[in-house]
Amino acid sequence: MRYEKPALSYADQLARLRERGMQVRDEARAEHYLAHLNYYRLAAYWLPYEADHDSHTFRPGTQFETVLDHYLFDRELRLLLLDAIERVEVSLRGHFAYQMGHRHGPHALMQTSLFTDSSRWNYRSGLAGLLKDVQSNREVFIEHFRSRYDEPLPPVWAVVEIMSFGQLSKWLKHLAHSDDRNAIARPYGLDERILTSFCHHLNVVRNHCAHHARVWNRELTVKFTLPRNPEPLGDSLVKFRDETAQRKLYNTVTMLAYVLDVISRHHHFRERLAALIERYAIDPGSMGFPDGWLQCPVWRSRLS
Numbered sequence: 001m002r003y004e005k006p007a008l009s010y011a012d013q014l015a016r017l018r019e020r021g022m023q024v025r026d027e028a029r030a031e032h033y034l035a036h037l038n039y040y041r042l043a044a045y046w047l048p049y050e051a052d053h054d055s056h057t058f059r060p061g062t063q064f065e066t067v068l069d070h071y072l073f074d075r076e077l078r079l080l081l082l083d084a085i086e087r088v089e090v091s092l093r094g095h096f097a098y099q100m101g102h103r104h105g106p107h108a109l110m111q112t113s114l115f116t117d118s119s120r121w122n123y124r125s126g127l128a129g130l131l132k133d134v135q136s137n138r139e140v141f142i143e144h145f146r147s148r149y150d151e152p153l154p155p156v157w158a159v160v161e162i163m164s165f166g167q168l169s170k171w172l173k174h175l176a177h178s179d180d181r182n183a184i185a186r187p188y189g190l191d192e193r194i195l196t197s198f199c200h201h202l203n204v205v206r207n208h209c210a211h212h213a214r215v216w217n218r219e220l221t222v223k224f225t226l227p228r229n230p231e232p233l234g235d236s237l238v239k240f241r242d243e244t245a246q247r248k249l250y251n252t253v254t255m256l257a258y259v260l261d262v263i264s265r266h267h268h269f270r271e272r273l274a275a276l277i278e279r280y281a282i283d284p285g286s287m288g289f290p291d292g293w294l295q296c297p298v299w300r301s302r303l304s
Contacts, residue, residue, distance in 0.1 A: 021058035073280035074216040078209040097157040106155035197225035219247040232297035248288025
């Protein structure tokens with residue numbers, strides 16, 4: 001089958017939405033957003049309002065402005081998540097560098113015995129990637145190292161600053177010794193299995209946010225291992241009773257709130273998220289939030 005539907009003008013796009021039952025209060029404003037956001041980007045946000053997906057007809061009372069509010073909420077949510085994830089990433093870089101540097105020396109990453117291979121990552125390719133990044137990097141501290149020292153790789157505390165979050169997650173996960181992983185995880189009050197799993201998950205969420213993809217009601221493909229301890233955290237997470245909810249955003253933001261308490265004592269992640277949900281009148285259930293989520297220990301501790 002060939003796709004032969006013609007491109008539509010913004011006015012025709014709006015007319016089609018109306019034909020399918022969407023109400024539009026301000027045509028000029030609606031056309032403005034169709035022009036600057038793209039019909040198919042917004043389509044992901046009106047999909048939940050379709051009464052019939054084959055005909056793309058909308059449920060009675062569906063308004064363009066409601067769909068737009070969900071888009072604007074999602075955009076602000078992505079920015080809030082990126083801000084939180086940045087703090088976690090920077091903190092993790094620091095603890096990884098500190099522990100590996102003190103336990104195994106400045107060139108810990110050059111020691112093959114400290115790392116293991118898996119079906120998706122091996123030490124040789126990981127090291128080759130870092131060496132390539134060092135050679136092409138133009139950061140002042142990297143250029144200084146290249147001009148002054150003979151070693152192919154700068155010390156670990158310099159290299160971590162040019163790693164992507166994905167690279168950092170892989171190097172952490174493939175540490176051969178649990179003692180090293182636990183030393184890095186200990187400041188967060190988490191078992192190393194929990195931290196490595198959460199970092200992998202968080203990198204996926206970060207990539208969705210960085211590429212402007214919808215996160216509001218997305219079912220995430222990569223879950224993370226849920227901790228039982230500390231008890232307030234374990235009691236605040238959606239557990240095994242609800243597979244779909246586990247793939248939504250609630251567990252992610254709950255873990256972020258907990259980790260941010262360790263990293264940044266005066267953060268406002270909880271307050272900003274709660275205010276965002278209230279301002280756009282979003283149903284938190286669409287993100288996997290359980291009833292009474294604000295009374296869960298992790299959320300109550302700073303919002304009360």
